Amino acid sequence: MKCTQRHILQTTLASIRADVFSSHEFIRKLMVLFSDEYVTDLVKLFDRGTKRPLTTLHGTIGKALTTLEGRGIERVRRERSRNLLGRTTSNQMWKKIEP
DSSP states (O other): OOOOHHHHHHHHHHHOOSSEEEHHHHHHHHHHHTHHHHHHHHHHHHHTTOSSHHHHHHHHHHHHHGGGBTTTEEEEEEEEEEOTTSOEEEEEEEEEOOO
C-alpha cells in the first residue's frame, strides 16, 4: 500500500512528542517512520539529475509541512540548528496546536 503525503505528514507529526519542534527534527522522524518513501523520493531526484537531491527533498518536505498550518501546527520562529549533514542552517520552528 502506498502512503499518501497527507498520511505521512500527519503520522510523522503525531509521533513527535515535543510541543515545539524544528523542521529538521520533523525530517529526521519522517526518515525513520517512512524510510522506503524517503529513499524512493531521494533516488527519483538523483535519477533526474537534480544537483542537490538531499537539499531539494528536504525543502519539499518543509514546504509540505506548511500544509498542516492551522491543522495541528503553527509557525513559531526561525532558528539555526544542525541539519542531517551536520551543517548549521536556518530552519522553521513549529508549535503543535489544537486543529
